[in-house]
Structures are given as C-alpha cells and as structure tokens.
Amino acid sequence: MATGNAAAVSAFIEGAPPGELSEVVTDIKALTADDPSLLQSAQAAYRRYNEDQFATVTLPGGSEDILIGQEQVLVSSHNSLGNDRYYDVESSSSFTFDHNARKASSVQSYTVAYQHNELLRALLRSLSIHAREHFPSSTYSVCPSSSDSTLVMLLVANKYSPSNFWNGRWRSTYFLNPSSCTLSGNIKVDVHYYEDGNVRLTTSKSVRDTSISGSITAPEVMKQIARMEKQYQEELNKSFTSLSEGTFKGLRRQLPVTRQKVEWEKVGGYRLGQDIGGGRQR
Known part of the structure; x- marks a missing residue:
C-alpha cells in the first residue's frame, strides 16, 4: 500500500499544472499528514518535473545582460551535469539546483567545450x-x-x-x-x-x-x-x-424538451412542470 501511495504522490507532483506546483504540494501535505515521509521521498519526482517543465531560476549574485536582458537560467536534462548540478552557456556558469525549494546555489564558472x-x-x-x-x-x-x-x-x-x-x-x-x-x-x-x-x-x-x-x-x-x-x-x-x-455547441441542448423556444418575457407566468414540461392542468 505504501508503494502505491508513493507512486500516487509522484504522479500528482509530475502532473502539476504550470505555476501550480506549490499548491499541489500543499494539497499533498494535507492528504498525507499522517505519513510525511511520502512527500519527503518524492525527490526523483521533483527532479523529473522540473527538468521536463524547464524550470527557471535566478542565480544568486547574477546580473542582467544589457543586450539580452535574460535574468533567469533554465533547468533541463539537456544541460544537466549530474548530482542536481546544471550549467548555463550564456552566463558561463554552473550551479546546484534544489528541486524541492526551486533555488540555485554554489554558482561556479563553467565553459562548454564544443567543436561548433x-x-x-x-x-x-x-x-x-x-x-x-x-x-x-x-x-x-x-x-x-x-x-x-x-x-x-x-x-x-x-x-x-x-x-x-x-x-x-x-x-x-x-x-x-x-x-x-x-x-x-x-x-x-x-x-x-x-x-x-x-x-x-x-x-x-x-x-x-x-x-x-x-x-x-x-x-x-x-x-x-x-x-x-x-x-x-x-x-x-x-x-x-x-x-x-x-x-x-453539440454538447448543449438547442431547445428544451418541448422542442419550443422559451418566451423569456413571459417566464414569470410559466407553471413549472405544466407549461414548460407539457403537463396537464388539474
């Protein structure tokens, strides 16, 4: 059962809508209050979510490029160095990314060697x-x-x-x-x-x-x-x-069950179940 709960928690995290991961995590905490270890063990799910969704983060001490204006860097499996460390070509730096807190730290100089x-x-x-x-x-x-x-x-x-x-x-x-x-x-x-x-x-x-x-x-x-x-x-x-x-439009009924349009200006005079529903007067 614990394995199933852990898989469900991971699925909720990885399925979080854009910009709503913190709200999803808050809901998970409320649902798993009796077993906090479930959320604590979901590190791999956080990593998969952030890398797949191209999480963005501002590097500590970073400055904005006057020409490009990009203040944040991107996190993905493509620029991963392993062990939760990533690099950014534009700023010539690498950094550690905390997937739970979504914060960068330990910024270091890093240059990519590439033939082209x-x-x-x-x-x-x-x-x-x-x-x-x-x-x-x-x-x-x-x-x-x-x-x-x-x-x-x-x-x-x-x-x-x-x-x-x-x-x-x-x-x-x-x-x-x-x-x-x-x-x-x-x-x-x-x-x-x-x-x-x-x-x-x-x-x-x-x-x-x-x-x-x-x-x-x-x-x-x-x-x-x-x-x-x-x-x-x-x-x-x-x-x-x-x-x-x-x-x-196909999901909406075009006319009521009587197949006649409702005369809204006379709606106050309708007797529910008789005039609209077609029932007989007693």
Missing part, C-alpha cells in the same frame, strides 16, 4: 532575439547534446494569471545536426483554467527532420523555427474555433 562553438554562440544570440520578439516572458538555452553531435535549443515561456484563474506554459525543444543540416524537435503547450471548474489543455507537435538549405547559419535556423511555430499557432487557433463552433 561559433555556431552555438550565434544560435544563442539569434534565439534571444526570437524570444524577445515572440514571447514576452521567456527563458532559453543552447547547449551541446550528450553525444556532442547535435545542438539543443530550449525555450520556455510562462504566463501566470492566478487572479483570473488561469496559467500557461509554452516549451520548445529543437535539435540541430550540423553534419546533416537537419532540424527536428517538439513544441508543447500546457494551459490550465480553473474558474468555477477545471479545464486543462495539453497539446504537442513533433517537428520532423527539416533540411536547412545551403550552409547552416543562425538566422536561417531561426527563420525555420519561427515558421514552424507560427504554423503551429495557426493550427491551434483553427482547432479552438472548431471546438467553440462545433463540438462545444
């Missing part, structure tokens, strides 16, 4: 421009893959509006192979709306190998990425229109 270092730096600059142009609040990163054969470009954009009962997150992951001149990856969108209900949209789109024409340059790669993201947003807009005008 000039391309990496150029992509980082282009990605920063792309992020500022299309995402008001975002954090990004470019780093070599574990095999050193590809470059990984990561971007997360969070928009939280708890006062209006909704939160959302956009995540992009792209893999650029300089040898084959191909680009692949995926885009994920997660939105939670919870005013007088609980509605959550989780959707994703895979980006298949796309050839980069000519020699690989950072502007050309960003051009391809911008095109794919615009196409995905247009697809989402069409899907929302189809839902509101088709599927959702």
Whole structure:
C-alpha cells in the first residue's frame, strides 16, 4: 500500500499544472499528514518535473545582460551535469539546483567545450532575439547534446494569471545536426483554467527532420523555427474555433424538451412542470 501511495504522490507532483506546483504540494501535505515521509521521498519526482517543465531560476549574485536582458537560467536534462548540478552557456556558469525549494546555489564558472562553438554562440544570440520578439516572458538555452553531435535549443515561456484563474506554459525543444543540416524537435503547450471548474489543455507537435538549405547559419535556423511555430499557432487557433463552433455547441441542448423556444418575457407566468414540461392542468 505504501508503494502505491508513493507512486500516487509522484504522479500528482509530475502532473502539476504550470505555476501550480506549490499548491499541489500543499494539497499533498494535507492528504498525507499522517505519513510525511511520502512527500519527503518524492525527490526523483521533483527532479523529473522540473527538468521536463524547464524550470527557471535566478542565480544568486547574477546580473542582467544589457543586450539580452535574460535574468533567469533554465533547468533541463539537456544541460544537466549530474548530482542536481546544471550549467548555463550564456552566463558561463554552473550551479546546484534544489528541486524541492526551486533555488540555485554554489554558482561556479563553467565553459562548454564544443567543436561548433561559433555556431552555438550565434544560435544563442539569434534565439534571444526570437524570444524577445515572440514571447514576452521567456527563458532559453543552447547547449551541446550528450553525444556532442547535435545542438539543443530550449525555450520556455510562462504566463501566470492566478487572479483570473488561469496559467500557461509554452516549451520548445529543437535539435540541430550540423553534419546533416537537419532540424527536428517538439513544441508543447500546457494551459490550465480553473474558474468555477477545471479545464486543462495539453497539446504537442513533433517537428520532423527539416533540411536547412545551403550552409547552416543562425538566422536561417531561426527563420525555420519561427515558421514552424507560427504554423503551429495557426493550427491551434483553427482547432479552438472548431471546438467553440462545433463540438462545444453539440454538447448543449438547442431547445428544451418541448422542442419550443422559451418566451423569456413571459417566464414569470410559466407553471413549472405544466407549461414548460407539457403537463396537464388539474
């Protein structure tokens, strides 16, 4: 039974909506008050959640870049050094990340050694421009893959509006192979709306190998990425229109059971169960 409870706690943590992990943890604490060890043993779940959701954190003592303006760094499996330590190419630093408290510490200088270092730096600059142009609040990163054969470009954009009962997150992951001149990856969108209900949209789109024409340059790669993201947003807009005008309308009854429209100006004179329901007068 304890194993099942531990698995349930991990599932709740890993399924937390954008910007609501602390609320989920608070609820878990209330539900497991008689066995606090359940939450304490969920370190692996915290790590999987933060890495998968591209958690962002401000480095202690860090300063804002005047040109790029990025104050936070990103946490993922792609820029992990192991033992809860991660690195950031732009700030040339590594740091320890506390997955429970979501805080960074032990910042050290760190330089990435990569055969296509000039391309990496150029992509980082282009990605920063792309992020500022299309995402008001975002954090990004470019780093070599574990095999050193590809470059990984990561971007997360969070928009939280708890006062209006909704939160959302956009995540992009792209893999650029300089040898084959191909680009692949995926885009994920997660939105939670919870005013007088609980509605959550989780959707994703895979980006298949796309050839980069000519020699690989950072502007050309960003051009391809911008095109794919615009196409995905247009697809989402069409899907929302189809839902509101088709599927959702189909869930609503167009007429009452009498198959006649209600004359609302005379509603005060209706006798429930007789005039509306079609019952006979006694």
